[in-house]
Amino acid sequence: MSDASLSDAGAASPPLAATRPARLRLGPLAPWLLALPPVAFMLAFYALPVLGMLSRAVLDPGWTLVHFQALGDDPVFQRVLWNTLYLAVLVTLGTLLLGYPVALLLVRARRMAPLILLLILLPFWTSVLVRSYAWMVLLGRHGLVNEAMLALGLLDRPLRILNTPLATQIAMIHILLPYMILPIANTLRQIDHSLLRAAAGLGASPWSTFRQVVLPLSLPGVAAGTLLVFVLSLGFYITPALVGGPRDTTLSMLISQQVDQLNWAYAACLSAVLLATALVIIGVFAKICGLGGGAFRMSAR
Amino acid sequence: MDGVATVLAGAGAAVTLRGLEKNYGGHGAVRGVSIDIRSGEFLTLLGPSGSGKTTTLMMIAGFEQPSAGELLIDGQSMLGVPPHRRNLGMVFQSYALFPHLTVAENIGFPLKQRGVPKAERMRQVEEALRLVQLPGLGGRNPRQLSGGQQQRVALARAIVFRPRLLLMDEPLGALDKQLRETLQLEMRRLHAELGITFVYVTHDQEEALTMSDRIAVMENGQVAQIGTPEDLYDRPANRFVASFIGESNFFPAVMRGIEQGRVVAEFGATRLQALAGSLPAAGAEIMLTTRPERLRFVDGAPPAPGENRLSVTVREAIFAGERCRYLLEAAGGTRLVLKEASGAAIRRRAAGETAEIGWAAEDTILV
Structure with a gap:
């Protein structure tokens, strides 16, 4: 409705249009027309299938909420949900602690910066499947890590790392690290260099400058990275399935198992829970950091 | 105003540059600069871009290490002393106000680094705000202020901890002509009231003539002439000075x-x-x-x-x-x-x- 009235207003001012005769005269409609193809694509191939899948949770056999009610006292579901959230928190913390110093180094280093960026992006460009298999090779009973420690005399017998939660955590932190580093590096790069000089000139030690100037100014990047990593880890499937333990099931693994058993309603229920969790997290971040105006605009620049 | 001035007043530092040099990969940005800056003096480093004036200032501040020469503040060598231990105020052309802090927190920043308790800090911040004629604006965000006001805040932040030396790198460069003239007079007044040594960098000869006790004209990394504004105008030592000033x-x-x-x-x-x-x-x-x-x-x-x-x-x-x-x-x-x-x-x-x-x-x- 408002679009139509806006375009009418544009048509009612011929002098303005006459000064730019060669341009397409779409006026205020142009952005919407440009957005139309991708929006249509997403509706047809993403939103509709997702809705169709989710509807199985409440339409099996007829309109019912019985599947969701069952989740409330399903100990398997509760343990899996807890596992998933715990893993996501741990992976997020791990990438933050490891990623922040790398982001700082990436921004501070001058000549080495392209090399560091390449080292970050090279694994990023490699398929998650390949990297998960690589971690299986590294962490296995006769993998590189165990063999090296045995050779150095640090161990008497090989450690069991593969197919434990630790293996999942290590591999996921490695795979998701770029999602943390890049947004943080982006906000760090935007910090005006004269602010650091001003802080030093006003008597702040390098550590105080970091704590009182650099860290607060990089928080939008930290928020963006945290959100990305957390939401991505919630739905991670390949890595926990390949390197994780059989008892440490995550939500996405449970969904996959239920689909294999043609338990569609239960799987759809779990998917709805996963989607809702991700949306709640995004909503909370949007509330705290101002998603539109803060973190993402800063990191997208 | 007198009361404020006496509270903030302190003798200015004497700065000695002796054969100061700075090379960047074989290129000499500063080539043997020797200046004796007297206690309480308003000295301007004047020169076109690339003359080495800013590099010289950055060496005094400690952001650049001299390739050769000696730098003394009050007779003490500053070589190897990091910027945060030199206890000098610094004002940048870009204001360099911390965007995540309020005006009051910005001005209080140097006091916080020196462990001044909060109540005392707030008192001194208010005083400094009055000194730069922005009383009551402490709660604002720097971005809500005009360019001239931001530079006044930067000035207040640079003097609130009573440094004995204030360095300014083209502080008025981003402001329009009228505002620049007002702030020039204000800086002169502040200089007179505080008794701090001012070292001021500019490429604007009119600004240098209006404000300075002495001017060091720089060309190609060297001091072409140093003297009072009258000296430089009436008795230029060489063709460069004669054509650059006036x-x-x-x-x-x-x-x-x-x-x-x-x-x-x-x-x-x-x-x-x-x-x-x-x-x-x-x-x-x-x-x-x-x-x-x-x-x-x-x-x-x-x-x-x-x-x-x-x-x-x-x-x-x-x-x-x-x-x-x-x-x-x-x-x-x-x-x-x-x-x-x-x-x-x-x-x-x-x-x-x-x-x-x-x-x-x-x-x-x-x-």
Whole structure:
């Protein structure tokens, strides 16, 4: 409705249009027309299938909420949900602690910066499947890590790392690290260099400058990275399935198992829970950091 | 205001630069700068971009390490002392206010680093805000302030902890002309009230002349001349200083000799006299210079003793309000500029007219 009235207003001012005769005269409609193809694509191939899948949770056999009610006292579901959230928190913390110093180094280093960026992006460009298999090779009973420690005399017998939660955590932190580093590096790069000089000139030690100037100014990047990593880890499937333990099931693994058993309603229920969790997290971040105006605009620049 | 000033007052630091050098990969940005900056002085480093003035300032601040030479503040070597231990105030062209802190928190920042308790901090911040004439704005975000106000906040932040030395890197460069003039006067007032040593970097010669006790003119990483504004304007040491500070007329001439303590030289067929400075040999090619406002039309009046005279043709007359600017051409094609006060009793010359101009030998310098 408002679009139509806006375009009418544009048509009612011929002098303005006459000064730019060669341009397409779409006026205020142009952005919407440009957005139309991708929006249509997403509706047809993403939103509709997702809705169709989710509807199985409440339409099996007829309109019912019985599947969701069952989740409330399903100990398997509760343990899996807890596992998933715990893993996501741990992976997020791990990438933050490891990623922040790398982001700082990436921004501070001058000549080495392209090399560091390449080292970050090279694994990023490699398929998650390949990297998960690589971690299986590294962490296995006769993998590189165990063999090296045995050779150095640090161990008497090989450690069991593969197919434990630790293996999942290590591999996921490695795979998701770029999602943390890049947004943080982006906000760090935007910090005006004269602010650091001003802080030093006003008597702040390098550590105080970091704590009182650099860290607060990089928080939008930290928020963006945290959100990305957390939401991505919630739905991670390949890595926990390949390197994780059989008892440490995550939500996405449970969904996959239920689909294999043609338990569609239960799987759809779990998917709805996963989607809702991700949306709640995004909503909370949007509330705290101002998603539109803060973190993402800063990191997208 | 007096009470505030005495609270903040403290003697200024004396700064000694001795043979200071800075090389960037073989290129000498600063090449042997020696300046004695006196306690409480307002010293300006003036020069075009690339003259090494900012690099010199950054070495005093500690952001750049000298390649050679010595830097003393109050007699103590500052080589190897990091910026945060030098206890000096610094104001940048970009203001460099912390965007995540309020105005009050920005000004309180240096006090916080020095462990000043919060209540005392707030008192001193309020005082500093009053000193830069922004009382009551402490709760604002820096982004809500105009450029001029932001620079006042930066100034307050740089003086609130009573440093003995304040460094300023083109602090007014981003402001419009009127605001710049207001803030120039205010900085002069602050300098007088605080008694701090100011080292000020600018490429604006007018700003340097208005504000400074002394000016060091820099060219190609070296000090071309150092002196009071009057020194530099009336007795420029070389052609660069003469043309960089104010406007100058140049007369390529041939040295003839010394008469009654004055240099006598020939500019084409005209005999000119100048103040004796260095004494080149007779026959040497020399350059004489004088300021446009020291020239005047004489129209056949008998020359005073020691007055230079020259016949010229008016090429262009430009009315500029308080004065009229004439572009003249002397024999041999030398271009000159003459500035004359405007007024009802003063006859305006037209382009193409011939005229005779005169000026005092004392206003003519050998460079």
